[in-house]
Amino acid sequence: MRFGSDTCWVLPFKQLQPSMCFFSLIKYVERTLALYLASLDKFKDSMIRQPDPGPNYAKLVEVYAAKNDMNMPTQIIMIDDPEIDPKSGDEVRSEIFTQLNILQFAYKYFNIFKGLVVDLIFTFQQRAESKRFFSSLEANEALQILEVELNFIYEALFTKAEILHNWIGVIFRFIALGCLIAALHIFQYKNKDQYGGFDVSLTYALLIGGVALDSIALIMFCLSDWTLVRLRKMKDDVDDLHKNWFDDILNRILRYREMKTVEYRCARSSEYEGEYKPGACHQLLDTKFIVRRWSEYVHAHNLMEYCLKIRPKPIHYNEEVKNKSRFADDSESALRVSSDRGEWTLRDIEGGNEKEKQREKLLRYVMEMDYDQSLLVWHIATELLYQTETESKENHSSREFSKILSDYMLYLLMMQPTLMSTVAGIGKIRFRDTCEEAERFIEKKQIQTRDRWWIDNTKKISEAILSVMAPAKAEPIDVKGDRSKSVLFDGGMLAKELKGLKKDGKDTYMWEVKSKVWVELLSYAATKCSAKEHAAQLSKGGELICFVWLLMAHLGLGDQFQINQGDARAKLIVGK
Incomplete structure (x- = not known):
């Protein structure tokens, strides 16, 4: 192989040409076929079953008519197919x-x-x-x-x-590696005196590098999930x-590829709260990067802190999604259940008729608002209560879970517009207007926002917002009209309503309700996002919302299921 300003790329020996050309051909065919089969049209075609005309309806009707003409007692009955007993x-x-x-x-x-x-x-x-x-x-x-x-x-x-993990792919994989090894072997034992030292060294580097890369790829292929x-x-x-x-x-x-966890201490709980200092607040996903199947990150965006904070968060599998699935007995009920974005939890608040008025007030913040508006209001309410309410051993799990999902949902709304496109509405406009009003309010209260005691200042800001009392007939939306889309003080009003859920002065139940509402808001967004967007997100490391989307599909919550239960077969009964 020769290099120079007045030379072109040539193979030094004719013996190298077949092996190198065949190796290149295999690689190009692999890539071309992979792109072709991964297209959505071909991907869909590969899953469509063979045409099935079903039972012979015309023959059944003809036989039925013939038996009737012969005055024979005849009837057609419908027999349900026995339910498949899956190995569950x-x-x-x-x-x-x-x-x-x-x-x-x-x-x-x-x-x-x-x-x-x-x-x-x-x-x-x-x-x-x-x-x-x-x-x-x-x-x-x-x-x-x-x-x-x-x-x-x-x-x-x-x-x-899909190309590599079949017999043809395996054969081509070994042939390609064999071609590289053969080319290296031929080059090694041929006379190279007519070539410069740099040219020879570079050729060796390219051939050895190719063999090494293909060998590593072969090992990864043999140990991949598909092979095993x-x-x-x-x-x-x-x-x-x-x-x-x-x-x-x-x-x-x-x-070696198993999902690993590590104990994670909440710095805020152990450092700033004198009453409760947990040893380990969460189990944090901590799989080694080289064998990790997804990013294992839950991102966060917090309105009160005015900045994007990216940090690892623990993953919780909330029972609320599983509980909702128990009420989805058919496709219609599943569609209704998966369309709830807080109503399910709020209608189930404990307290009977005594809490009816409070239920109705809370339901306003999910049923009478657009999704993006509701999400921002609940985010603000969660942040205000998180900053002002005392943490305890009883409420710690629900409290932290609510905070994580609150920040994550705002991150999706602001930073992942494609995932939230069907529900985002004018979320960015509302967020900017809300930030502007918050900055004006903070400036008026003369609260410092950037110093080493920022946590205490965030708490002061939250307390100041909660101290604003709305007149009985003048809610924020009545004052602002269509001029501003800010929901800062709507969040404050919701936070005050949620405080009414305390029992015996303890806020454990309040945080449980709030965490369940956040699960519903996340579940709603997951089902409304198109499957293609979820799939595209996998190429970027994946998101928690992708897990929720797939989990809800597995639990029968969604709109991609047939409405009719099973199949039925018509059977012709002829009496004697």
Whole structure:
């Protein structure tokens, strides 16, 4: 291979040409086919089943008419197909739920629910099976299965996995590596005296680098989720999960990719609150970067601090989503349940008729507002209460969870417009107007905002906002009209209403209600975002909202399921 201002790229030996050209051809074919098959049209075509004309209706009618003409007692009855009894999660005991099981179940549901990306409709049986399985899982099991399943979706759409993980792909992978090794071998043993030292060194570097990269790719290919899951099919006998030596080997390999957690101390709780100093506030996702399947970050954006704060946050699997799924017995009820954005929780507030008036006041902040307006109001209320209410051991979990989701939802609204495009409305205008009003209010109160005691100042700002008393007939919207979209003091009014949920002076229940409302707001946004946007987000590391979207689909919450329950068969009964 020669380099120079008056020379062109040439292969030094004719023997190198076939191997190098064949290697290049394989690589270009791989990439071209991967791009072709990953297009949404081809992706959808690959999932459409073979045409099925169904039972012969014309023949049934002809036979029925013929028997009637012969005056034979004849009737047509409808027989429901027996419900498919899936091998659900009820049969899998958590103590034997291995990493191989997680991989197998993730692959199984990936092959079913990858149709979400191209808006396919799922059958009632698929919905029932998925709902039964995911409702039986523990939180960490569900999270791990969703993580692997989303990784399968990502690799199917954005990598060459579909091309490589079949027999043709395996053969071409070894042939390509063999071509590189052959080229290196030929170059090594041929006379190179006519070439300069730099040219020879560079050629060696390119060939050795190519062999090294392809060897690493081959090792990653052999240890990938796709390879391991196809080496071992899901077994029918759950009592025999530990009796196979091959399963033990696969589990040892997969253990290196297992989702890891680490204890995370909340600096705010332990440093600034003298009464309650927890040893470890959260379990933080902390998988090694090289084997991590997604970013494991929950981003945050906080109105009160006027800046974007990106930091790792713990992931919680909230029971509220699972509880809502129990009321989604069919597709119509599932659609209604998934469309709630706080109503479900607020209508269920404890207290009977005594709390009816308070329920109605709180419901205004979700039912009579646009989604983006409601989100900002609840964010402000959450921040005000977080800064002013005392933390305790009882309310810590719900309080921190509400804060995390509040900041995360504002981050989505402001920083991820494509994910929130269907529900964002004029959220950015409202946010800017609210920030402007907050700055004016802070300046008027002469509160310093940038010094080393910023936490205390944030608390002072929050207390000052809560101290503003609205006249009985002059709410913020009445004063501002259409001139400003600020919701700063609407958030303050909501915070005061939420304080009415305290029981015996304790605010644990108040934070529980607030955390459940945030789960509903997140769930609503997840289902309203298009599946294509969720899929596109996977190429950027993934987001928590993608997990919620897929979890809700698995629990039967959404609009991509058939309304009719199962199939029925017509049977002709002829009497004697």
